[in-house]
Amino acid sequence: MVLTYFKRFRMELSLTAALAEPRLPLGYRFVAWDTSLLAVHAETKYHSFRTEIDANVFPCLGDADGCYRLMKEIVRKEGFLPAATWLVAYEVGNRQWDYCGTVQGIRDRSGYGAVQNLGITPEHRGRGLGSCLLMQAMCGFRRVGLSRAFLEVTAQNEGAIRLYRRLGFRKSRTVFKAVEVAYS
Numbered sequence: 001m002v003l004t005y006f007k008r009f010r011m012e013l014s015l016t017a018a019l020a021e022p023r024l025p026l027g028y029r030f031v032a033w034d035t036s037l038l039a040v041h042a043e044t045k046y047h048s049f050r051t052e053i054d055a056n057v058f059p060c061l062g063d064a065d066g067c068y069r070l071m072k073e074i075v076r077k078e079g080f081l082p083a084a085t086w087l088v089a090y091e092v093g094n095r096q097w098d099y100c101g102t103v104q105g106i107r108d109r110s111g112y113g114a115v116q117n118l119g120i121t122p123e124h125r126g127r128g129l130g131s132c133l134l135m136q137a138m139c140g141f142r143r144v145g146l147s148r149a150f151l152e153v154t155a156q157n158e159g160a161i162r163l164y165r166r167l168g169f170r171k172s173r174t175v176f177k178a179v180e181v182a183y184s
């Protein structure tokens with residue numbers, strides 16, 4: 001095994017200014033958190049992350065069971081916030097829904113809203129869903145009285161960084177995540 005270091009940015013957003021209510025494209029809707037949706041969040045997370053850079057940084061994201069365990073951990077946390085935890089669903093037929101986006105929110109110990117794993121499945125990207133879902137989570141942080149939010153993003157994930165910058169997030173710190181990688 002060799003130790004590899006992934007460069008990541010912490011990015012922050014002030015929630016004190018007015019936030020625009022996100023508007024999803026036609027055919028899509030937000031689905032609020034409910035405990036019965038834990039497996040749906042896990043599956044949507046898996047489909048969003050399994051072939052992406054973050055599946056190397058956090059190997060559990062590249063594995064269906066790993067995503068399920070991660071979801072269970074997130075929901076058990078003391079600061080878990082249902083108000084900032086959402087799915088996006090797309091209507092594929094009469095009352096049939098394809099879940100295509102997931103995000104979870106936590107209140108951390110310093111009172112920040114912490115974004116967990118924003119993900120949109122590959123077939124639904126580039127339509128503004130990631131931006132809408134992140135703003136939906138920000139509105140949830142605001143509703144429970146939080147005034148700042150943060151997330152961490154891998155430096156190589158340029159598309160995600162562009163999205164965060166466009167929505168007003170700014171880099172506040174660089175961190176390095178050590179990961180053990182099998183030697184080949």
Ligand SMILES: CC(C)(COP(=O)(O)OP(=O)(O)OC[C@H]1O[C@@H](n2cnc3c(N)ncnc32)[C@H](O)[C@@H]1OP(=O)(O)O)[C@@H](O)C(=O)NCCC(=O)NCCS
Pocket residue numbers: 048049052054117118119120121124125126127128129130131132152153154157159160162163
């Ligand atoms: C990062 C991620 C969530 C973005 O989701 P998305 O739904 O594609 O995001 P958006 O559609 O809001 O924005 C992406 C691009 O589509 C463009 N876009 C937004 N609305 C659009 C619309 N209505 N029509 C066409 N394009 C649009 C945006 O301008 C943006 O372009 P850019 O890449 O040049 O900045 C998604 O790529 C993903 O899940 N990646 C894998 C998991 C991951 O890395 N998550 C981040 C962890 S930190």
